[in-house]
Amino acid sequence: MSTTTVQAGNAEIYSPLKVLKHPDFRILATGETPAPTANIAAFYNPAHEIHLVEKPKPKPGPGQVLLHVRATGICGSDVHFWQHGRIGDSMVVTDECGSGHESAGEVVEVGEGVTQWKVGDRVAIEAGVPCSQPSCDACRTGRYNACPDVVFFSTPPFHGTLTRWHLHPAQWLHRLPDNVSFEEGSLCEPLAVALAGIERAGLRLGDPVLICGAGPIGLVSLLSARAGGAEPIVITDLFQNRLDFAKQLVPGVRTVLIKRGSTPKEQAEEIKAAAGGALKLAMECTGVESSVHTAVHSMQFGGKVFIIGVGKNEQVFPFMHLSANEIDVSFQYRYANQYPKAIRLVAGGLIDVKPLVTHRFKLEDAVSAFHVAADPAQGAIKVQIQD
Ligand SMILES: NC(=O)c1ccc[n+]([C@@H]2O[C@H](COP(=O)([O-])OP(=O)(O)OC[C@H]3O[C@@H](n4cnc5c(N)ncnc54)[C@H](O)[C@@H]3O)[C@@H](O)[C@H]2O)c1
Ligand SMILES: OC[C@H](O)C(O)[C@@H](O)CO
Ligand SMILES: [Zn+2]
Numbered sequence: 001m002s003t004t005t006v007q008a009g010n011a012e013i014y015s016p017l018k019v020l021k022h023p024d025f026r027i028l029a030t031g032e033t034p035a036p037t038a039n040i041a042a043f044y045n046p047a048h049e050i051h052l053v054e055k056p057k058p059k060p061g062p063g064q065v066l067l068h069v070r071a072t073g074i075c076g077s078d079v080h081f082w083q084h085g086r087i088g089d090s091m092v093v094t095d096e097c098g099s100g101h102e103s104a105g106e107v108v109e110v111g112e113g114v115t116q117w118k119v120g121d122r123v124a125i126e127a128g129v130p131c132s133q134p135s136c137d138a139c140r141t142g143r144y145n146a147c148p149d150v151v152f153f154s155t156p157p158f159h160g161t162l163t164r165w166h167l168h169p170a171q172w173l174h175r176l177p178d179n180v181s182f183e184e185g186s187l188c189e190p191l192a193v194a195l196a197g198i199e200r201a202g203l204r205l206g207d208p209v210l211i212c213g214a215g216p217i218g219l220v221s222l223l224s225a226r227a228g229g230a231e232p233i234v235i236t237d238l239f240q241n242r243l244d245f246a247k248q249l250v251p252g253v254r255t256v257l258i259k260r261g262s263t264p265k266e267q268a269e270e271i272k273a274a275a276g277g278a279l280k281l282a283m284e285c286t287g288v289e290s291s292v293h294t295a296v297h298s299m300q301f302g303g304k305v306f307i308i309g310v311g312k313n314e315q316v317f318p319f320m321h322l323s324a325n326e327i328d329v330s331f332q333y334r335y336a337n338q339y340p341k342a343i344r345l346v347a348g349g350l351i352d353v354k355p356l357v358t359h360r361f362k363l364e365d366a367v368s369a370f371h372v373a374a375d376p377a378q379g380a381i382k383v384q385i386q387d
């Protein structure tokens with residue numbers, strides 16, 4: 001009989017992390033050099049500050065694994081929580097909160113009953129840990145991204161994985177093959193977002209696809225659409241340097257620069273001209289209302305606009321055009337069951353996420369890393385923190 005099942009609910013498993021407050025952690029003084037093994041982390045707070053803190057090194061309880069986090073990517077949502085203090089109405093920074101949810105690491109200690117992991121194993125860390133209780137419909141039916149009790153690291157009130165020593169339930173880790181680096185393992189998180197979208201959008205071989213936005217999510221969607229056999233693929237952005245990056249990543253992609261002041265219908269005409277006709281599917285990776293409209297007007301009859309981007313709480317949409325053209329609109333909320341697939345695609349060489357990393361920092365320099373990630377002039381795509 002397996003004893004690895006964690007009996008406690010998520011609140012019990014994570015309450016020590018969730019309620020970790022002063023004086024359980026200490027904000028480092030500016031210029032202070034932490035000890036090389038200190039459990040430092042980058043925290044944001046409601047005053048829009050970002051700083052290093054030192055927290056205790058946790059001990060794994062039953063069913064838990066202690067990890068040395070070796071690579072973490074900074075996500076746009078980390079920057080958003082820092083600078084704007086909220087995403088929508090439900091995710092609000094009300095206290096000090098640890099950043100980071102795109103991580104991979106190494107097992108350094110296992111708790112009681114953990115049989116599937118041993119010290120030295122290399123893993124991608126699933127960023128959202130659902131409750132896994134049989135009474136939870138979302139968990140029981142496999143759509144665990146809908147779990148109301150999910151602990152999503154770095155979304156308040158849960159501290160993030162951008163730290164040195166991180167505690168995680170054994171079941172929510174994914175083994176990295178030898179040919180997948182920690183850096184690639186951490187990139188499996190944004191890749192999981194794109195793969196969830198591609199799967200639910202029903203992309204098929206030879207589909208003409210539009211990708212709106214050439215940020216990290218648009219770019220992993222581009223890599224995924226290419227691996228899935230989309231042709232042609234058109235990608236848009238407001239910035240030529242982002243389109244140039246996309247073209248380097250996938251040379252066959254067709255790029256359309258979105259000019260501020262042009263209308264969605266005008267933009268759609270340019271997109272259709274680049275594709276040689278209307279497209280079947282749009283992966284919308286900006287969340288910007290005008291970009292959604294552009295996507296809608298670029299679709300053929302029966303097409304689909306699949307929205308991964310998040311944006312304003314209320315947006316209007318071209319109701320009658322959608323209706324008269326049977327264009328579906330769908331959305332994605334995080335992901336479920338995507339990490340194993342992401343790792344297989346990277347290990348098998350079908351998706352190469354390595355070029356996305358433009359900047360690397362040491363954990364001690366995490367605050368500088370955030371400043372680079374947040375400054376468009378730096379031209380960063382994915383900023384990584386490694387330890
Ligand atoms: N649904 C989810 O679960 C999920 C998960 C992760 C990220 N996201 C969201 O996905 C979106 C993309 O994430 P990212 O990290 O790539 O963000 P990002 O801000 O780095 O990239 C967005 C890109 O869109 C471009 N853009 C803005 N307005 C545009 C327009 N009108 N037309 C074309 N391009 C335009 C920007 O220039 C930028 O390059 C964000 O809204 C993010 O919050 C959603
Ligand atoms: O990669 C996952 C996303 O960043 C999260 O959904 C975040 O935006 C809110 O928790
Ligand atoms: Zn993210």
Ligand SMILES: [Zn+2]
Pocket residue numbers: 130131132133136137138139147148149150
């Ligand atoms: Zn659940």
